[in-house]
Amino acid sequence: MDIWTKIEDWKEHGESKEQTSAAPAIYSYTEAANQRIDRYEIYAQVIDGIAEALMARYGIRYELYSSGDPNMEYWKLLEEDVRRPDSGVEHVAKIFDRLEEKTFAYEDNRTEPEYSVHRSVHNNVFAYPAWGVALARVPVFREHGIGSDDYVFAVDDDKLRAFLGSVRARQREQNMRQVTVFTDTRHGINSELEPITRTIGRDEVILKPELKQEIFRSLDQFFAADRTFYRTYNIPYKRGILLYGQPGNGKTTLVKSIAGSVPGPVAYWQITEHTCSESVEEVFNAAVRLAPMVLVIEDIDSMPQEVRSFFLNTLDGATSKEGIFLIGTTNYPDKIDPGLMNRAGRFDRSYEIGLPDEELRVQYLKLRGFDTFAGSEGVSEAAQLTKDFSLAQLSELYVSAALEWHEGQPVHVDKLVRSMKEELDKGRKGKWMKPEGRLGFY
DSSP, X not given: OOHHHHHHHHHHHSOOTXXXXXXXXXXXXXXXXXXXXXXXXXXXXXXXXXXXXXXXXXXXXXXXXXXXXXXXXXXXXXXXXXXOTTSSOEEEEESOTTSOSEEEEEETTSSSOEEEEEEOSBTEEEEETTTTEEXXXXXEEETTEEEEEEEEEESSHHHHHHHHHHHHHHHHHXXXXXXXXXXXXXXXXXXXXXXXXXXXXXXXXXXXXXXXXXXXXXXXXXXXXXXXXXXXXXXXXXXXXXXXXXTTSSHHHHHXXXXXXXXXXXXXXXXXXXXXXXXXXXXXXXXXHHOSEEEEEETGGGSOHHHHHHHHHHHHSSSTTTTEEEEEEESOGGGSOGGGTTOTTSOOEEEEOOOOOHHHXXXXXXXXXXXXXXXXXXXXXXXXXXXXXXXXXXXXXXXXXXXXXXXXXOOXXXXXXXXXXXXXXXXXXXXXXXXXOOOSOO
16 A cells, blocks of 8 residues: 555544544654655654654653744754753754764854854754753755754643743843844845844933933833733724934934833844845734834835835734834835825824934033033034034044044134035035046056
């Protein structure tokens, strides 16, 4: 009887899942029949070998599970755990004897960067014995190289559910210390965890006081532990704001301050020409798993035209943004889809982050320490002379003053500002060379 005859016989006579908890197997591996399904022998031997290694180590049978979850955070946590001796993960076995067992990585997030050497997740079996769960990333030999398949083993359903619950809690805790960065690439979404290298306090955000107060008040209400505001007034637990304006005026600083001051995870999503409906769905699914959280969409105006309809439909979904505080940023509000502006359930409010007025310029220069070089009078003079300067340009003015001060030269505010204005004027007019100037090598 061949395999297909066995399948039809099973369909006709086999009991359903509703009738029994132990349904018959369609095909059982035996050495005598190992050629009936191409390469099944290799798969069966690896799976049997892993199960036997777990039984020998812990004296209990581990079952194989299939994951229907695209967000397999436990693999990322495993990569972190194998580097820590106190993580609770144990190395059970190496899978193939002529493939790597260890790997190394450059740890650049330490005080003194160095290389670490540790076991590779690939080609090894690891177990969390306290949870009754084991993970194996098994090499797969293909015509053009070596890939891998991921397998999850657990003692029973309850153990697996408890483990996955702990993974979500750990991921949320981890994301409180780092920022998740999603980038759309040619090959799908790339997700990386980046440390918050320097926390920016709310006092470092230079905005008009009423605007700053409104934005942070919305955030504080959103992350209130008991959600009193939303429950009292029967408001859906989701919020969206759009920040727009010329580059260099503090949108990024505001977002960084939010990342360092809210009691929840923050994720950045960088839109590119590769953004598609699949990546939109993947990002929002990942965000919901971290909720309550902040999702920042950088340069939202650059979203490809063919994806915008799907993105808007996602925002309109009944539960797609539950627990998500959405922040969109753009330097070009005229390119934003009108359907995003001031539409409840999408972006509820739009805020212009404009050029700083004289009062804000004084505040920024004092914050940077410009008075160290020019005194309080120099700060006032600089603020008066720098009308139409962005915060980024004021930062460059500070750097220029610091260079002169460092070299022992007096800081002439009017001269520095005049020099910067000349260069900015050249940029606006597109005239970079004087008539007598020459460009190139001579």
